[in-house]
Amino acid sequence: MTPPESPPAGTAERSALDFAGREPALLCFVTAVFWLLVGSIFGDLASLKFQFPDWLADSGALTFGRLRTAHLNAMIYGWSSLAMLGVSCWLIPRLVRQPLAWPRLAVGGAMIWNIGLLSGVPGLLAGATDGLEWLELDWRFSDPWLVLGGAMVGGALLRTVLGSKVEHLYVSVWYTAAAFVWFPILFVIGNLRVYTGVESAAVNWFYGHNALGFWLTAINLGAIYYLLPKVLGRPIHSYQLSLVGFWAFAFFYSLNGMHHLVGGPIPTWMITTSIVASGMMVIPVGAVAVNHHMTMVGRFGALRYSPTLRFVVLGAISYTAVSLQGIFTAFVEVNRVTHFTQWTIAHSHVGVYAFVTLTLFGSIYYILPRLVEREWPSASLIRWHFWLSLGGIAAYVLALIVGGVLQGMALLDPARPFEESVTVTLPWLAVRTVAGLVLTAGHLVFAWHIALMLSRHLRRERRLPPWHEAQPRLYEESG
């Protein structure tokens, strides 16, 4: 094989496909990073409150309960959701070989989504909350914007998929397109204000668990399924398995939610159903794990050359890890110790950070150069971002897993006073604060790097040819 003289076949078509979705994707990425920084500040402040409970106590807007809520919503509906909209606007056109339909609708949708957050998140600090975990954004002045904005972006994407002329739908399209059908259904069911008592709790966790599964997980699995083979230049390990994995994922994941209420006051059959469905998750999780990890086996050398791959491979490993941890936590023997403890917070950060956020970082490292046709300015900024993210999240998760188990053991022993369940966690919560600050430093590096890249793009500085236009040979052809 000799290196091609001119850009390889398909480059022009891909550029054309990338072009239509450029504006909505860029808008989504830039605003997503804004919310990432905002959410980081809220998270750090909330974590510091465990060390300094009387600090910033004079204003209701900065009390722990409101900061924590603002952190969660800025990260889920701001950072993650917007970045996922951006990834989708770029990925779907490529996979169905159709330029994004109605790109202006998508741009408008992303703007409206941001309006919902700009009124909803400060609203949370001002005390306007719907009072249900994951559903706190105000039903009057925030949720309607999210529904409208999401429908506009989703409409453009589904229109694109329906206009597909390809014979075959790649598995990433399955996950991504289905997510844009699932999430609106879930969001509306979750936000209806008709439930009382334990029914309110059941619907809360039907929504909370499925928002993670059918929105965050679905889109990011789709991204990993695209990026891993793409960067490695090697097909996915077993394509059949990925389709089995998809339908098993949909069926079992959707019944998982009640494991958040193990031992609680809802009818036992509901909890049992969810525990069984949680156990059955080994099928789709195993299918995805085999596919992702076996595709990677033997190609770890490529990690040195591709920042995208580094982030995405870690994201894929974390998906397996968080799923196994989740299955494990659903079982009563584990749950009786870990429920109500910092273990839960560790688990949610393995999911939303180590899996979702790292995958989104990797996706943005891949997509942004193709949108602005300019390479990332600095390899060392990427390295800093990577190691700060990896070090920060590893310390975060380990600290809260240890702290959470110690807390749970103390809580489970009625001979030990409640005080002990608090004091055993304190050193681990301090480690968590440091880890959170490290993650925030990584986010600042990332945001700075994007700003640098976009400002050079806007000033139309001379660009070096992007690396992705070269065709690196990762290995020698044998025989």
Next chain:
Amino acid sequence: MNLRVWLLLLGAVAIMSFAAMVLVVVPAALLTEVKPSPGLEPYTASEASGRGVYIREGCMYCHSQQVRDTTITTDEARGWGRPSVPGDYVYDAPHQLGTMRTGPDLMNVGARLPDRRWQLLHLYQPRAVVPWSIMPSFPYLFEVKAQAGPDDEVVTVPPAWAPESGVVVAGPEAVALVDYLLSLDHTQPLAPTEATPRAR
């Protein structure tokens, strides 16, 4: 080909509808018949407004309101009350069952800590009564006045935590919140059939 896309999207909707049927619609139908637990009364106006403060300040993120099944937990042995049942929550919307116990369960805090003055001081400055507490203080729910008025609830603050001059008086939201906390009492025993939901 569009047919594949439609099959995918319809399949996705069908699976989600099935799950929503099992975990939302059927339970909603079954739970309409739940009767309030013995002794449970609707919230008074003040208790309801205190519940609003509880929700607004995010108390739920550190305090659960559910005593769990005694066969798998030691909640009851810890003195937090009998296991909770659906009838305990019939007046709650939205629910505040919670997912964390950074602080203790509050399902029966009204029965466990019925002293109003303790509750008010604890909200003003938790560490004045529980030295190891990491709960936020809520000074903004209180007022410091030169002299208390005739209807004011004065909070007796130990000197270490007291303002330099004047007296600490509970604001209307602190009063409502304490009314709500003191109403949290689900200690009345259940009729035998209600007490064993697990057997059904």
